[in-house]
Amino acid sequence: MVRLETSFQVRPMSGNIGAEVFGIDIRDVSDEVVAELREAWLEHLVLILVGQEEADPSDLGAFARRFGEPYRHILFPDTADPVHAINVPAGGFWHSDVTFAEEPPIATMLHARRLPAKGGDTMWANMYLAYETLSFAMQKFVAGLTARHDFDHFYRYPMGDSLETDQFVLDQKRLFPLPAHPVVRRHPETGREALYVNESFTTRIEELSPSESDAILELLNAHSTRPELTCRHRWSVGDLAFWDNRCTMHYPIDDWAGSFATPGQSSRQMNRVTIQAERPVAD
Numbered sequence: 001m002v003r004l005e006t007s008f009q010v011r012p013m014s015g016n017i018g019a020e021v022f023g024i025d026i027r028d029v030s031d032e033v034v035a036e037l038r039e040a041w042l043e044h045l046v047l048i049l050v051g052q053e054e055a056d057p058s059d060l061g062a063f064a065r066r067f068g069e070p071y072r073h074i075l076f077p078d079t080a081d082p083v084h085a086i087n088v089p090a091g092g093f094w095h096s097d098v099t100f101a102e103e104p105p106i107a108t109m110l111h112a113r114r115l116p117a118k119g120g121d122t123m124w125a126n127m128y129l130a131y132e133t134l135s136f137a138m139q140k141f142v143a144g145l146t147a148r149h150d151f152d153h154f155y156r157y158p159m160g161d162s163l164e165t166d167q168f169v170l171d172q173k174r175l176f177p178l179p180a181h182p183v184v185r186r187h188p189e190t191g192r193e194a195l196y197v198n199e200s201f202t203t204r205i206e207e208l209s210p211s212e213s214d215a216i217l218e219l220l221n222a223h224s225t226r227p228e229l230t231c232r233h234r235w236s237v238g239d240l241a242f243w244d245n246r247c248t249m250h251y252p253i254d255d256w257a258g259s260f261a262t263p264g265q266s267s268r269q270m271n272r273v274t275i276q277a278e279r280p281v282a283d
C-alpha cells in the first residue's frame with residue numbers, strides 16, 4: 001500500500017495506469033478530499049473507489065457533479081437522470097467514451113451493483129504512454145493529423161436498424177456529422193499529449209488515403225493496447241471506477257453473458273454516469 005499525503009489510501013493497479021482507493025465514502029466527501037481525488041485521478045488516470053456498496057444512483061449523481069456537469073449521452077437521451085443502468089454486454093472493443101461527439105465527456109464513472117459469478121472485468125490503456133512510446137519520427141508524423149469518428153461504426157450491431165429510424169440519433173447525426181478530432185490531443189489539466197484514436201469509433205485519418213489510414217490506425221490501435229500500457233480490474237460489488245476519457249481507452253471484457261446469478265435477471269448491473277463535455281484540442 002502506497003500512502004500519499006491524502007486522507008485516503010492509494011494502491012497502484014499496475015506499473016503504468018490505475019489505482020485502487022480505500023478509505024472514501026462518496027456520500028460524504030469534503031471539498032478538500034474532492035481536490036485530492038482529482039489530483040490522484042490525474043496522476044493514475046483510473047481510480048477504483050472501493051467499498052461504495054451503500055451509495056445509490058442519486059449518491060452517484062451527486063458525487064459525479066463534484067467533478068463536472070453530468071453529460072447527456074447521445075444514446076441514452078430520454079433519461080432525465082444522467083445516471084443510467086447498464087445490464088447487457090456493451091463491450092468487446094477498445095474505446096474512449098463518446099468520441100463520436102463534437103464534445104465528448106471528459107470522465108466516466110461506473111458503479112458495480114450486481115456482478116456475475118465470474119467474468120466481466122474491465123481493462124484500461126494509458127494513452128499518454130501510447131503516444132510517448134512511439135518512435136520520435138512517428139510522434140512527429142501523427143501529431144498534426146486529424147481523424148473522423150462515427151458511432152455507426154460500433155453501434156450498428158447492438159442498435160441495428162434503429163440507427164436509421166431513432167429520431168434522436170438522426171438529429172444527433174445532423175448536428176454532429178462525423179466530428180474530426182486531433183489524433184494527438186493535449187490534456188488541458190496536465191498539459192500532456194495523448195493519442196486519441198480508437199478501434200470502435202475512429203474511421204478515417206483525414207490527411208491520408210483510405211489504405212494508408214487503415215494501416216496507421218491498425219498500427220496505433222495495436223500499439224496502444226500492449227499489455228505494458230494497461231491495467232485490468234476484477235470487480236467487487238460496490239466498486240466505483242472513475243476514469244479520464246481524455247487520456248485512456250477502456251475495454252469491457254464480454255465473457256460473462258452466460259453466467260446468470262439470478263434466474264430471469266441479468267447477472268450484471270452497473271450504474272453509469274459521464275461527466276463534462278469538452279472539445280478535444282491539439283494545443
Ligand SMILES: [Fe+2]
Nearest residue numbers: 095096097250
Ligand atoms: Fe465505454
